[in-house]
Amino acid sequence: MNGGHLEYASAGFVMHPSSATTSWMINMKQNGLTLVELLFTLLILALLLGIGIPSFSSQIQSTQTRTSAFQLLEAVNSTRTLAISQGHRATMRHKGDWNGGWQIFVDSNDNGLLDEGERLISEADRLKGVQITGNTPLRQYVSFIPNGESRHIGQADSGAFQAGTFNICPETGGAGYKLVLARSGRARIDTISADECSSP
16 A cells, blocks of 8 residues: 555565654653653752741741730630639649640639639630740749739738749740730730740
8 A cells, every 4th residue: 555554565565653652652662751851850849848847847846936925815815704703812733844835723822722612613724836835923822812913822812923924935935925014913925935945
């Protein structure tokens, strides 16, 4: 056949590929990746992952620290609200240390301890990934009297003013937050640097 795709010869026949088949084979060669190209692609991917994963981990750490700071703030405010609503001293005391969580209770005998017969209102478990440190006035507890002021334990409606700070920082280092408790009993959150977090 002269104009077709098959050409017969004495020893057999020869097949001539059509133009469409030839084009498909060329495209296959053009679209394929060589070994060098594949390795280069994998190298770029590895570099991107190396940059992205630490950034992602840092974001998780930042979110975790922020969440813990506002959880602590909410607990302090809840204790204050409890004292006002119950007309009696309410105390928030840590469980071993502030990292281990805390208990909020109506402190009927004004001693800062959860004793038998006193009402436990709420309790928080250990917070993960953060380090919470209270300065001397807030080392053990936070306590409020019925007018909403933060006062040291000992007297039902009185006691020395209790004002101080908590530092809430990532365990692995980095910037964090400071909870500031004023003598009025009001609390606020401020940001602090990694240097402030690392200082004793």
